[in-house]
Amino acid sequence: MLENNNFDEVVLKRHTAREFDPEITISKGELLQMITYATKAPSALNMQPTRFVVAQSNAAKEKIAAVAGTNAPEILSASAVVLIGGETDLGPFEEDLFKRAEAAGLLTDRAIEHQKPMIENLVATFKENQQALREFIIQNSSLAAMSFMLAARAYGYETGAMTGFDHEKIIPALDLDPNHFLPTLLIAVGKPKSAPDSLYRIPASKITVFK
Amino acid sequence: MLENNNFDEVVLKRHTAREFDPEITISKGELLQMITYATKAPSALNMQPTRFVVAQSNAAKEKIAAVAGTNAPEILSASAVVLIGGETDLGPFEEDLFKRAEAAGLLTDRAIEHQKPMIENLVATFKENQQALREFIIQNSSLAAMSFMLAARAYGYETGAMTGFDHEKIIPALDLDPNHFLPTLLIAVGKPKSAPDSLYRIPASKITVFK
Numbered sequence: 001m002l003e004n005n006n007f008d009e010v011v012l013k014r015h016t017a018r019e020f021d022p023e024i025t026i027s028k029g030e031l032l033q034m035i036t037y038a039t040k041a042p043s044a045l046n047m048q049p050t051r052f053v054v055a056q057s058n059a060a061k062e063k064i065a066a067v068a069g070t071n072a073p074e075i076l077s078a079s080a081v082v083l084i085g086g087e088t089d090l091g092p093f094e095e096d097l098f099k100r101a102e103a104a105g106l107l108t109d110r111a112i113e114h115q116k117p118m119i120e121n122l123v124a125t126f127k128e129n130q131q132a133l134r135e136f137i138i139q140n141s142s143l144a145a146m147s148f149m150l151a152a153r154a155y156g157y158e159t160g161a162m163t164g165f166d167h168e169k170i171i172p173a174l175d176l177d178p179n180h181f182l183p184t185l186l187i188a189v190g191k192p193k194s195a196p197d198s199l200y201r202i203p204a205s206k207i208t209v210f211k
Numbered sequence: 212m213l214e215n216n217n218f219d220e221v222v223l224k225r226h227t228a229r230e231f232d233p234e235i236t237i238s239k240g241e242l243l244q245m246i247t248y249a250t251k252a253p254s255a256l257n258m259q260p261t262r263f264v265v266a267q268s269n270a271a272k273e274k275i276a277a278v279a280g281t282n283a284p285e286i287l288s289a290s291a292v293v294l295i296g297g298e299t300d301l302g303p304f305e306e307d308l309f310k311r312a313e314a315a316g317l318l319t320d321r322a323i324e325h326q327k328p329m330i331e332n333l334v335a336t337f338k339e340n341q342q343a344l345r346e347f348i349i350q351n352s353s354l355a356a357m358s359f360m361l362a363a364r365a366y367g368y369e370t371g372a373m374t375g376f377d378h379e380k381i382i383p384a385l386d387l388d389p390n391h392f393l394p395t396l397l398i399a400v401g402k403p404k405s406a407p408d409s410l411y412r413i414p415a416s417k418i419t420v421f422k
Contacts, residue, residue, distance in 0.1 A: 204244075
């Protein structure tokens with residue numbers, strides 16, 4: 001349930017949590033609601049490659065913890081751990097996406113004339129250039145990941161994002177298909193057990209130049 | 212000025228704009244306020260590699276448009292175009308970051324004991340592995356980019372994110388230092404001139420699996 005609809009507070013007071021109350025459960029329905037915010041993030045050519053694997057069971061969390069080194073405590077105490085990643089076989093998926101958009105009455109002329117040929121070119125490039133595909137998935141899934149983390153706060157939870165996990169071993173650990181999923185980020189979600197650290201942020205003026 | 216503090220509306224009604232009212236100007240101060248929201252995004256080990264180059268002048272926008280192909284109209288009509296990217300020489304920068312955190316009273320024990328050696332290892336890895344550095348910057352800058360796009364909406368603007376630009380040529384075009392900046396995303400900001408397209412989004416349930 002949306003508990004905090006104050007944009008300013010959701011974004012400016014977000015802190016990474018490292019320890020959660022293990023007694024809290026979050027329903028599948030509520031997790032899907034939070035993921036819906038993530039689906040509204042923009043993606044290149046609206047290709048929407050981002051995918052979510054939600055570990056709720058203790059068995060699944062233990063399998064993730066086993067390949068996540070020092071991050072194990074936050075994974076095991078979290079209400080859910082969301083593995084964010086991307087679909088790596090984008091060709092057939094795109095056909096389906098256009099059909100779905102048409103069925104929903106949201107297939108624009110721009111999409112047909114402009115995006116479709118660009119998508120076909122991009123998918124062909126990805127077949128030759130695995131690195132370009134990796135970067136595409138990292139970029140798009142990270143945009144969605146940020147919206148998900150903010151939505152979790154709006155729903156009254158806090159998150160802890162982790163890149164420190166074995167990106168190859170997590171695939172068999174969670175019984176995922178390596179031909180369809182590239183993992184990019186792990187996000188623990190729950191009610192923080194202790195007040196998260198306030199971390200230093202560089203002032204905007206120090207990292208911005210105007211032209 | 213914060214015009215829309217409704218989290219739900221900011222996130223769920225965001226649409227990519229492709230044409231802006233060229234008469235609108237946004238002050239540097241307001242752009243820095245919006246970038247401040249982006250600085251609150253999490254980053255790996257709190258390393259904050261994201262950097263912002265804001266093109267406000269017509270001369271700068273024209274230089275970007277010249278290396279951005281079909282995206283030229285949205286670049287030229289936008290009030291500002293923000294080139295998001297990352298600092299690529301993270302070693303010396305990290306020393307400064309720890310000093311700044313200490314001066315602000317926000318240097319945690321965890322940062323000294325846990326993060327500092329991990330950062331040193333990571334920076335050493337990046338010296339050997341340029342691809343790992345690229346992916347690190349793409350991931351972290353994309354998290355910040357999403358918060359920036361949402362902040363722009365909260366401030367009453369709309370954005371259009373673009374990956375379709377010449378990532379190498381934009382460096383000399385904007386007189387940036389290739390030893391310190393890797394570009395990842397262009398974001399046009401302004402008041403949309405026409406109602407943006409509502410694009411189809413895959414339902415969360417179709418792209419999520421539970422474990």
